[in-house]
Each structure stands twice: as C-alpha cells, then as structure tokens.
Amino acid sequence: MKNKILAILKENPGSVSGNEISDRIGISRSAVWKHVGQLRRDGHQIEARTNRGYQLIREADILSAKTLSDALAAHGLADYIQAVEIVDETDSTNEMAKRAAAAGAPGRSLFIARYQTAGRGRRGYTWVSQADLNLTCSLLLRPEADAREMASATLFAGLCTAQGLNLLVDAQEERPFAGIKWPNDLIAKSSGKKLGGILTETAMEENRVAYLVIGIGLNLNQTHFPDDLAASATSLRLECDRPFRRLDILCAVLRRFQALEGLLLDRAAWIGSYRALLLTLGKTVRIVEQGRPAWIGQAVDLDEEGELVVLDARGQRQTVRSGAVSVRGLMGYHPTTL
The missing domain is CATH 1.10.10.10 (Winged helix-like DNA-binding domain superfamily/Winged helix DNA-binding domain)
Structure with a gap:
C-alpha cells in the first residue's frame, strides 16, 4: 500500500x-x-x-531489484538493458560481469553491488568504496570489433560517464561540474579532486572481441575519506552540498551509453567531445612508466588513437600509452621537483 x-x-x-x-x-x-x-x-x-x-x-536512496526496474523504465532504458544482476556484496562488479559473460550473458547486461570487497582501478590499484554511499556497477557489451578498435574504450566510457554526471548535476547546479583526467579519472572541476574512475576489460576470441566490461565507480554520498585519500578524493555530496540517489546517477550515465554506443568504434565521432571535457591538456604532468625514471612535461595533445602526447624537457613530443599520469592542480598534485 x-x-x-x-x-x-x-x-x-x-x-x-x-x-x-x-x-x-x-x-x-x-x-x-x-x-x-x-x-x-x-x-x-x-x-x-x-x-x-x-x-x-x-525519494530515498533505495537500491533493489524493484527500484532499479522502475528507474530503468522511467528513464527509457528498459529495452536497452537486457539483463540485470544486483547483489548486496561481491568481490567486484567487473568480476561479476566477466563470470556472467563466460556463462553467456547478453550484451548490455548490468551488474550492481551495494558493496564490493575487491574493487580495482586502472593499473591494479585498489578501489575503496563505502557500502550504500557510492555507486559501483559494470556494463557488459558485446561489440563486433577487433582489439585495435577497443584501444580507446576507456576514453569512450569516461566520456559517457562525465556527460551523464554533467547532464544531471549541471541542470540543477547551473555550473560546469565534471571533467576528465586522462585517461579515466572523473574530476570535480571546482576542487580538482577525484569523483570516480573507469576500468575497462576486454576478452578476445580468435582476434575478435568476445566482450567488453566497463566498470564504473563513483563517489556519491561519502563525506569522509582515509587520510591518504583526503587531499585527492571527493564526492558529489561534498561538491554540491546535497545527497544524491544512486539510481538517478546510474540512469543518467546509462542514457549516455544508450545514446552513444553506436559510435563506440567511430572514434572520430566522439573524440572532440572527450577533448572538450579533458582537464589534462595544457597542464604540467608527471609521468611514471615502467622501465624508465619519472619525468615531467606538458600535455599538449591527443594522438589519433586517443593517447596522450606530452612535450618533454627537451621540447620533444612523447606519446604516453601506459603508466601513471599526475596533472598539476588535480587530485592534490602540485609539483616543484620530481
């Protein structure tokens, strides 16, 4: 009743x-x-x-099979999302998605957990998220593509997520909100702190993509962070001084995937939108790559595959294809020396 x-x-x-x-x-x-x-x-x-x-x-921030089904229907996503698995606790939603993919789950399957015990970020970093305060989910896609076409999937996912946040938050706050630190960090423009991140994982079969898993972690209502993260992490609630419902954010992000998924393999069609949200270009950056000393340069461009182009101390252009990138003024990084 x-x-x-x-x-x-x-x-x-x-x-x-x-x-x-x-x-x-x-x-x-x-x-x-x-x-x-x-x-x-x-x-x-x-x-x-x-x-x-x-x-x-x-409305209350209630995450259940019923509230999720109602929210998907209300936002025109009921036909887009083909299957849903929602749990109280898991190792990680990406692992949920990969296990389901191996068992034959359809593309556009959605996996959500109230809490994950072994969340991961890019380069194997641990992703810590408090239960019921943040959004942790993964989207399983099955694009008809080869490995090369998946090279910029992380950038595409970052674009969809940032646009979803901006469409929801900007409409109410009337100010720019989220940007991207190359390649996959979601940043609050006002504070320069990290709101969340993206982890994409691809499985191949005979040189073709079997599936793509897009993991999304967003800090929504968390107000306290461990000492080692306090200077670099934030949440929507801290930035906007009001609580957010996980289903509102989830549906805003999924609507951008729904709108843009057909362009995933057409990098030229969306890379300009990604560049417009990118907070890295023109900034001093510190690069840590395996097998060479850390170095500082200036981020100047993206190449045709979406990789970061950095001008080093000798004035030479270097393409960064992997490694950790710190950006002056973002996530607490203010370099004076290496």
Whole structure:
C-alpha cells in the first residue's frame, strides 16, 4: 500500500491531499497517515502541509531489484538493458560481469553491488568504496570489433560517464561540474579532486572481441575519506552540498551509453567531445612508466588513437600509452621537483 502512495506522490510534483490519496486507493485517511510514516522511516522526505496535503521532497536512496526496474523504465532504458544482476556484496562488479559473460550473458547486461570487497582501478590499484554511499556497477557489451578498435574504450566510457554526471548535476547546479583526467579519472572541476574512475576489460576470441566490461565507480554520498585519500578524493555530496540517489546517477550515465554506443568504434565521432571535457591538456604532468625514471612535461595533445602526447624537457613530443599520469592542480598534485 505504501508503494501505491509513493507512486501517487511521484506523479504529482505539488501537494496531494490525504482525501485524494484515500479515495484513489480505498483506505482511510488515518491509514494514509500511517503509510506515509512508514515511507518516511524508509528514508523518503515527505512534507505534510496544512490544508494542502503531502508532498514528496526527495525519494530515498533505495537500491533493489524493484527500484532499479522502475528507474530503468522511467528513464527509457528498459529495452536497452537486457539483463540485470544486483547483489548486496561481491568481490567486484567487473568480476561479476566477466563470470556472467563466460556463462553467456547478453550484451548490455548490468551488474550492481551495494558493496564490493575487491574493487580495482586502472593499473591494479585498489578501489575503496563505502557500502550504500557510492555507486559501483559494470556494463557488459558485446561489440563486433577487433582489439585495435577497443584501444580507446576507456576514453569512450569516461566520456559517457562525465556527460551523464554533467547532464544531471549541471541542470540543477547551473555550473560546469565534471571533467576528465586522462585517461579515466572523473574530476570535480571546482576542487580538482577525484569523483570516480573507469576500468575497462576486454576478452578476445580468435582476434575478435568476445566482450567488453566497463566498470564504473563513483563517489556519491561519502563525506569522509582515509587520510591518504583526503587531499585527492571527493564526492558529489561534498561538491554540491546535497545527497544524491544512486539510481538517478546510474540512469543518467546509462542514457549516455544508450545514446552513444553506436559510435563506440567511430572514434572520430566522439573524440572532440572527450577533448572538450579533458582537464589534462595544457597542464604540467608527471609521468611514471615502467622501465624508465619519472619525468615531467606538458600535455599538449591527443594522438589519433586517443593517447596522450606530452612535450618533454627537451621540447620533444612523447606519446604516453601506459603508466601513471599526475596533472598539476588535480587530485592534490602540485609539483616543484620530481
């Protein structure tokens, strides 16, 4: 019954009288009051106004199979997402996706966990995320492509995720919000701190892509970080001073994948949009690559495959294809020396 009341409140952005709710679902006004109380205890922010009725101010951040199904349908994603697996805890959503892919899961399958015990970032770094405060998910795709065409999949995923954040947050904040630190870090423009990251993994069969897994980790409502991350990490809540619902963010991001997936293999069609969000170009960067000393240069361009082009101390252009890249002014990095 309380879900019927919640649906009525969601249909009406203004107030709905207790009498109207009572008449529509066939219960007494006192029963309506009791069910509204249950909704509030569930975390929904509902105001009761004299002579006006009830108004839903903010939905609770509830992540379940039912709320996810409803959200996908409400955002026009029900036909796009072909399968869903949602769990309370897992090792990592990318591992969930890979296991499902090996078992024959269809492309556009979605995997979500409230908490992951072994989340990973690029280059094997550990990704730490507090349960129920952040978004950890993976999208399984099965593109018809070869390995070379997947070289910039991480950039594509970063673009979709950043655009999704900006479409949702900018519409309410009326200011630029998220940018990208090459290749896969999502950065809050106002603070220069990291909001999240992307990890893509590809499996091959006979020189063709069997599947692509896109893992997304976003800090949404976390307000405290370990000492070693406090200077470099942030969350949407810290940046915008308000809470965010995981399903709102998830659907905003998925809608960008839905809109752009057909262009995944056409790098020229989207690399300009990626470049427009890139915060790395024109900045002093520190590069750490395997087998050579760390060096400092200036990021000046992207090559045709989306790799970072850096001008070194001798004025020579170097292409960075792997390795760690720190950017002056982002994530707490302010270099004076190596």
